[in-house]
Amino acid sequence: MTVKALIVSDRPEYRQLLAHHVTLEWRDALPAEYEPATRGRLQPEFRGSVYDVVLLDHEVQEGRGLEWLEDLTERAGFPPIVYFAPQGDERAAASGAAHVLARLEFDHSQFAAALRSALSQRRNVLADTSRAALEPPPPDRFGSVRIRGYRCVRRIAVGGSSSVFLAESQRTGEERVLKVFRQVPDVVEGSTTFDRFLREYDLVAHLEHRNVARIYDLGVADDHVYLAMEYFPGGDLRSRMRQPMPWREALGYLRQLAAALGALHAIGVLHRDVKPGNVLLRDDGSLAFIDFGLARQIGLESAITGSGAIFGTPHYMSPEQGHGLPLDERSDLYSLGVVLYEMLTGQKPYVAETPLAVIYLHANAPIPRLGPGDEHLQGLLDTLLAKKPSDRPRTAEEIVTLIDALMNLAAA
Numbered sequence: 001m002t003v004k005a006l007i008v009s010d011r012p013e014y015r016q017l018l019a020h021h022v023t024l025e026w027r028d029a030l031p032a033e034y035e036p037a038t039r040g041r042l043q044p045e046f047r048g049s050v051y052d053v054v055l056l057d058h059e060v061q062e063g064r065g066l067e068w069l070e071d072l073t074e075r076a077g078f079p080p081i082v083y084f085a086p087q088g089d090e091r092a093a094a095s096g097a098a099h100v101l102a103r104l105e106f107d108h109s110q111f112a113a114a115l116r117s118a119l120s121q122r123r124n125v126l127a128d129t130s131r132a133a134l135e136p137p138p139p140d141r142f143g144s145v146r147i148r149g150y151r152c153v154r155r156i157a158v159g160g161s162s163s164v165f166l167a168e169s170q171r172t173g174e175e176r177v178l179k180v181f182r183q184v185p186d187v188v189e190g191s192t193t194f195d196r197f198l199r200e201y202d203l204v205a206h207l208e209h210r211n212v213a214r215i216y217d218l219g220v221a222d223d224h225v226y227l228a229m230e231y232f233p234g235g236d237l238r239s240r241m242r243q244p245m246p247w248r249e250a251l252g253y254l255r256q257l258a259a260a261l262g263a264l265h266a267i268g269v270l271h272r273d274v275k276p277g278n279v280l281l282r283d284d285g286s287l288a289f290i291d292f293g294l295a296r297q298i299g300l301e302s303a304i305t306g307s308g309a310i311f312g313t314p315h316y317m318s319p320e321q322g323h324g325l326p327l328d329e330r331s332d333l334y335s336l337g338v339v340l341y342e343m344l345t346g347q348k349p350y351v352a353e354t355p356l357a358v359i360y361l362h363a364n365a366p367i368p369r370l371g372p373g374d375e376h377l378q379g380l381l382d383t384l385l386a387k388k389p390s391d392r393p394r395t396a397e398e399i400v401t402l403i404d405a406l407m408n409l410a411a412a
Contacts, residue, residue, distance in 0.1 A: 003029040003119065004050060006079075008068070009057035010037040014103075018055050018084075025112045036060045036068070044155075047077050053118045054081045058089070058103055069095045070163065074143040074155070080118040096144070142167070142180050147221040150178060150228070166231065176216065177232075181225040207267065211260035213280065213290040232288070234281030237339075241276055243346055247374050248407070250343035253279075253287060255403045257336060260289050262396035265329045272327065274335035275316040276342065314355040314362075315348050319387055322359035330389040333399060337384025344374050349385065363387060380406065 003026040009015045012035075019031040032051070034042070037060075048054060054072065058065035065083065072078050073096030080098035085091075087102045098121055099114035139151040142165050150167040156177070157164045165178045205215050217228035237253070245253075257279065264271060271278075271289065278291045314322065318334035321327055341349045349368045350361035367385045370378050380402055386392045393399055 175231040209263040232280035237279035238276035258399040319363035
């Protein structure tokens, strides 16, 4: 038979190596290559129906192979995946790989045996699929997990630790977002990741604020933890920032974000990952923070992150966060300044080729200047993006006051 294999790797020499092993065993094989670094993710509608097997390298997109594996194995009818993992990494088997080989230490006999087994599995699955083609999936299935009380509408996204679905509550009929933890945390990801996930729920579950996403439920289904939270049909703030915003609109959004941070800080919580992708929009134009996986309680010794550990997104990090220094509320306010600049200009204030270079610029480069029409906001931007925390406003409430003064002055 003619074996059709799809080889997914960012490394040309590794793709060639795997293709060589395929054609060595099946001389009429047709290996195809895909390079995620230049072509991006496979589109959600891609089901791999023309392939018999997929060979997936762990090193796609700088080591994000497990995210790819989770995404692809959840696609109905997708071919079996042979995953090439770092030596000793056993997580891939729990994520749905048909076989896992050590990416630098397998021999040809192991490779051939894994592919033959995967091909046999593919034939069996195709036979079962043809018999069950007319049977719809259970409405409460979210990927491989069944969650009672919710109907799956569609999957929204997949990340490193979780998959996100749009769901409908079968009790109320209201739409919810379900964030389903990717695997059993204490087995696959380690207890620290599970702790972050639980803390995300615990920090905001009892906080009533218009600009903080509402969380409705925390549960466990098929050994997977899930969160049910508010659905935001307007998408995230980044989708609204494809072009520069009028300054009044940008200040209106900034005021809501500052008010939300004020509420979080009042209960002793730092967000630590303030960025447009973590801000979602409602149909009425209001917005809310989501994703508190990096949040921590102020004043508590963190057993989660450890001393000097750096979490967050470099483009939005304060200088002190980028260098692993102690943080307080003013670090979140610096990130607000980055968001303000991006809303007004459509660009990030500091851009470089590597994350470390971006972190360096945050600490050392001059504060960027605003263009014509926005000059009157330069003072607000300067105080938010001050390099030293002591030169920034002390609280989010002070930001709200500054914004109100600017709006009142413009209206006068």
